[in-house]
Every structure is written in structure tokens, then in C-alpha cells.
Amino acid sequence: MTSPLTPRATDFPRWYQDVITQAELADNGPVRGTMVIRPWGYAIWERMQAELDDRIKAAGADNAYFPIFIPQSYLQREAEHVEGFSPELAVVTYGGGKQLEEPVVVRPTSETVINSFFAKWIQSYRDLPLLINQWANVVRWELRPRLFLRTSEFLWQEGHTAHATEPEAREYALRILRDVYLATMVDVLAVPVLTGHKTARERFAGAIRTWTLEAMMGDGKALQMGTSHELGQNFAKAFAIQFSSEMGSQEYVWQTSWGASTRLVGALIMAHGDDAGLRLPPALAPVQVVVVLVRDEGGAREAATALVDDLRRAGHRVRLDDRVGTSFGRRSVEWELKGVPARVDVGPRDLASGQVTLVRRDVQSKRSVAVGGVVAEVALDLAAAQQALYAEATARQAERTQRVKNLDEVAEVAALGFAVVPWDAVGTAGEAELANGGFSVRCLQAADGSLAGADDEPGLLAVVAKAY
RNA sequence: CGGGGAGUAGCGCAGCGGUAGCGCACCUGCUUUGGGAGCAGGAGGUCGGGGGUUCGAAUCCCCCCUCCCCGACCA
Numbered sequence: 133m134t135s136p137l138t139p140r141a142t143d144f145p146r147w148y149q150d151v152i153t154q155a156e157l158a159d160n161g162p163v164r165g166t167m168v169i170r171p172w173g174y175a176i177w178e179r180m181q182a183e184l185d186d187r188i189k190a191a192g193a194d195n196a197y198f199p200i201f202i203p204q205s206y207l208q209r210e211a212e213h214v215e216g217f218s219p220e221l222a223v224v225t226y227g228g229g230k231q232l233e234e235p236v237v238v239r240p241t242s243e244t245v246i247n248s249f250f251a252k253w254i255q256s257y258r259d260l261p262l263l264i265n266q267w268a269n270v271v272r273w274e275l276r277p278r279l280f281l282r283t284s285e286f287l288w289q290e291g292h293t294a295h296a297t298e299p300e301a302r303e304y305a306l307r308i309l310r311d312v313y314l315a316t317m318v319d320v321l322a323v324p325v326l327t328g329h330k331t332a333r334e335r336f337a338g339a340i341r342t343w344t345l346e347a348m349m350g351d352g353k354a355l356q357m358g359t360s361h362e363l364g365q366n367f368a369k370a371f372a373i374q375f376s377s378e379m380g381s382q383e384y385v386w387q388t389s390w391g392a393s394t395r396l397v398g399a400l401i402m403a404h405g406d407d408a409g410l411r412l413p414p415a416l417a418p419v420q421v422v423v424v425l426v427r428d429e430g431g432a433r434e435a436a437t438a439l440v441d442d443l444r445r446a447g448h449r450v451r452l453d454d455r456v457g458t459s460f461g462r463r464s465v466e467w468e469l470k471g472v473p474a475r476v477d478v479g480p481r482d483l484a485s486g487q488v489t490l491v492r493r494d495v496q497s498k499r500s501v502a503v504g505g506v507v508a509e510v511a512l513d514l515a516a517a518q519q520a521l522y523a524e525a526t527a528r529q530a531e532r533t534q535r536v537k538n539l540d541e542v543a544e545v546a547a548l549g550f551a552v553v554p555w556d557a558v559g560t561a562g563e564a565e566l567a568n569g570g571f572s573v574r575c576l577q578a579a580d581g582s583l584a585g586a587d588d589e590p591g592l593l594a595v596v597a598k599a600y
Numbered sequence: 601c602g603g604g605g606a607g608u609a610g611c612g613c614a615g616c617g618g619u620a621g622c623g624c625a626c627c628u629g630c631u632u633u634g635g636g637a638g639c640a641g642g643a644g645g646u647c648g649g650g651g652g653u654u655c656g657a658a659u660c661c662c663c664c665c666u667c668c669c670c671g672a673c674c675a
Contacts, residue, residue: 393675461635
């Protein structure tokens with residue numbers, strides 16, 4: 133039987149589509165650009181949500197919910213914001229069978245509604261900082277949609293905060309970048325990321341600074357995994373968010389906003405997937421171990437059920453596959469496509485000698501293990517798989533990243549990966565030229581790869597790549 | 601919006617004037633079950649829509665719609 137997937141080397145975008153179909157992650161919705169997230173895809177998203185949500189709460193933010201409909205006039209209050217988003221807005225002009233007096237925008241992001249309430253809630257320095265997060269869907273009308281990566285409606289988390297001082301706001305934006313996003317990407321998704329800030333061209337509409345996390349996919353292209361913005365006082369002034377300081381003066385707040393979306397599911401597919409399907413890092417996987425009952429004979433069912441219990445007691449997320457009416461080969465392929473990190477095959481043949489077969493998805497290794505040793509061995513496999521996926525992605529990124537000196541050398545390197553070039557050698561004009569060639573400056577960093585402040589700092593490096 | 605393709609069974613496709621087909625998937629039965637099982641039987645279609653040419657149109661002509669790929673914007 134041939135693989136159900138187009139090999140990555142043959143056609144990477146086609147492979148990506150095949151994985152989504154075959155692993156039952158998502159379908160296209162009836163309206164162009166919309167997406168139906170199927171149970172397996174949603175389970176993965178729920179795991180991402182849980183990991184992000186824990187860290188967001190640890191950073192002190194509370195969840196709340198704001199409406200999906202926003203008065204059109206709200207968006208117009210911040211000049212850059214409206215200019216940035218107007219091309220991709222969905223606008224409702226009819227409701228209840230009548231033309232609306234003021235059209236209503238379906239939120240593309242919630243800065244405007246949320247800040248209109250921040251203005252109401254914030255009176256005093258004692259009300260600060262105000263740290264709010266919301267889990268929601270947003271709509272940005274897309275001309276060229278791709279499942280998970282770019283859809284007209286997507287799910288995300290958006291954080292919005294207000295602070296008394298600029299340094300405090302900046303520190304919070306960076307804290308989210310590091311403690312929420314970077315930690316989740318690296319420790320859970322096992323995806324190495326570069327962090328830096330966006331050029332003026334790539335910055336969020338209405339922000340004074342956009343911090344970003346950029347990852348390299350299996351084909352060398354870049355994907356933005358999350359962003360954390362410093363909004364300065366732009367929205368504070370547009371929405372009159374003022375507070376009485378300790379000195380009794382009226383001050384505008386300093387703000388941040390930050391988001392990560394279902395695009396992360398796409399990132400996971402493209403960062404770790406292989407020609408046999410998805411490969412989920414154990415820390416993320418909704419099912420870490422699948423126990424496959426090969427045949428319902430010779431006490432195999434009892435042994436499989438007992439192993440499921442043992443593995444669960446050891447703290448793993450476990451599923452029993454006892455669909456013995458479906459051939460073993462088919463079931464094996466299914467779990468490989470879905471990317472479950474570890475598989476335990478329990479059948480009468482092995483069991484006769486007190487053994488089962490352990491299969492590791494990431495490296496496709498297979499070995500016999502005594503029933504009594506399964507829990508310990510699985511734990512080792514899961515830890516090793518998590519580590520190996522991160523190492524593999526890191527090696528690829530290192531291999532495909534090259535320092536270059538000038539704009540002329542960028543295209544060749546960026547065609548296959550990341551070109552790191554002095555920002556001085558690119559500049560705003562060079563950035564526009566690169567855009568014509570399909571390249572973009574993913575982020576700016578200090579010379580040692582650390583975070584830098586402004587675009588005009590000396591010695592900045594630009595990371596240039598093709599991007600999703 | 602500019603350029604290039606495609607709409608036929610759930611999915612992938614063939615057929616290109618003369619009875620609507622193939623592979624996979626699906627249903628039933630039997631045999632199977634340690635890497636996508638085999639055999640037999642079965643169900644499933646306004647051939648994207650409208651108009652025209654013709655004795656006869658999935659097939660030829662005209663109009664419309666939709667989708668996909670490549671270029672200008674984006675989590």
C-alpha cells in the first residue's frame with residue numbers, strides 16, 4: 133500500500149493538505165476561507181489553549197469576554213488601526229430585516245471594544261495594571277486562505293493590558309513574549325523560535341512596537357507564531373483611558389496587546405510532520421499513548437485494559453484502540469497519521485511470552501518490552517521523543533540559517549531558509565525590494581540574537597525569509 | 601483585481617456527439633485479523649447553472665456561477 137500522503141519533497145503544500153485531510157484535523161467550510169475544525173484538530177487546539185491559558189493566568193491576566201460585534205465608528209478612532217484593518221473587515225449592514233443605522237463590524241481584533249471599556253473601568257492608579265485576556269473567534273476576510281494558517285475566521289487568545297508607565301507596559305509585553313509564548317513554543321510544542329521585533333512595515337496597526345516569535349517550517353519558510361505589542365498611548369488617547377496618578381494628575385495609560393491563534397496548529401504540522409503524517413510532541417499530544425488491542429484472544433483484552441489503567445495512573449493521556457474488526461495495519465497507519473507519540477501493541481503472540489510491542493512515532497522505532505516494564509519504558513520514550521523533535525527542528529533551523537553581508541546575497545539564502553543580514557544593508561527601501569521578490573523581514577534582533585529596542589539602534593540584524 | 605487551470609458518485613479521476621464509467625470509500629454476507637485483508641453481492645448521479653445547435657449533448661457554441669494555482673495585503 134502506498135502512502136496516503138504526497139511526500140514532502142514532492143510538493144510540500146500538497147503534503148500539508150493531505151495531512152490535514154488524512155489525520156482528520158479540519159475541512160474547508162462552505163464559505164470560502166472558513167474552516168471546520170474536526171475533533172482531532174480541536175483536541176490539539178484545546179491542549180494549546182490549556183498550556184497558554186495556564187501561563188497567561190500565571191502572568192496575572194484574567195479571562196473575560198467582549199462582543200463579536202463592534203460599532204464601525206470604534207475602529208475609526210485610531211487612524212493606523214483602521215487603515216491596517218479596513219481591507220479585511222466583514223461588515224454587517226442588515227440586522228433584524230432592516231438596514232442598520234450604523235454598520236457593525238465583525239471583530240478583526242478587539243482593541244477598540246475592550247479599550248472603550250477600559251476607559252470606563254480605569255479611574256485611578258489603584259486600578260492599574262489592568263490585565264485582561266479573552267479567548268475568541270475573529271474575522272479577517274482572506275483572499276488566499278489556507279487551513280489553519282490563514283482563514284477568514286480563526287480562533288485565538290488576545291490579551292489587553294493597561295499600565296501606569298511605559299517601562300511597565302514594555303516589561304509586561306516582554307514577559308508575555310517570554311513566559312507565555314516562548315515557553316509554550318519551546319517546552320510544549322517543541323518548536324524552536326527566533327524572537328525579535330517587527331519593522332515598521334510589519335508592525336501591528338496601531339502599535340509602537342511589535343515583538344514576534346518566528347519559527348522555521350519543514351520547507352524552510354517562516355511562520356509567525358505569536359506577537360506581543362506595545363501600544364504606547366495610541367489607544368489610550370483615542371479612547372480617553374485616563375487615570376489619576378499618585379500625584380493627582382490625569383495621565384493616559386500605557387498599553388499592550390498580544391495574541392496567538394489556531395495558526396499554531398498549522399505550525400505544528402509543518403514543523404514536525406513527516407511523510408507518514410503528523411508527529412505530536414508528547415507534552416502537547418491529546419493522546420500520548422495509544423494501546424492497540426491487536427486481537428481479542430489469549431487474554432489480550434484484559435492485558436490491554438490493565439495497561440491503559442497503569443499508564444493513566446502514571447499520569448499519561450491514554451486511549452485504548454480495541455477496534456479488532458478493523459485490520460491492524462489500518463489502525464497502525466491511522467495513529468501514525470494522527471501523530472500519537474507512543475503506541476503499545478498488545479496481542480496474544482507477544483503476550484504468550486509476557487511481552488508487548490512498543491512503537492515510537494517520531495523515529496518509527498519498534499521493540500518488545502515485558503508487560504511489567506511498559507510504564508517505565510513509555511515514560512522514557514515520551515521524554516526522548518519530546519527532546520528529539522525539538523532537536524530535529526533546531527538542527528534544521530541552524531542548517532538553513534546563514535549570515536550574509538548584503539542585499540544581493542539575501543535572496544539565495546532566503547529561498548531555502550533564513551538569511552541574517554545587517555539591517556543597515558537593507559533599510560526601508562531594501563525591505564520593499566525584498567517584498568517584490570516574495571521575501572520579508574521576519575524580525576530585527578541585536579547582533580547576538582537577543583532582543584533590541586528600536587529600528588535605528590546600531591548593529592541590528594534582520595532575519596529575512598519567505599513566510600506563510 | 602491581472603495571468604493560468606478545473607467543475608462528472610462521499611473523495612480522486614476517465615469518458616469529449618449515440619444506454620453514465622473506473623479506483624478508493626460506503627452497505628450486506630462469508631473467510632480473515634501481528635503493518636492500509638480477500639471473495640461475492642449491493643447502494644449511490646438533475647455530468648456546476650441557464651440558453652442554443654442536433655433525430656440525439658457530459659461531449660459542440662454562447663452567457664453566468666463556483667473552485668484551485670501564480671502575482672498586490674495579512675495571526
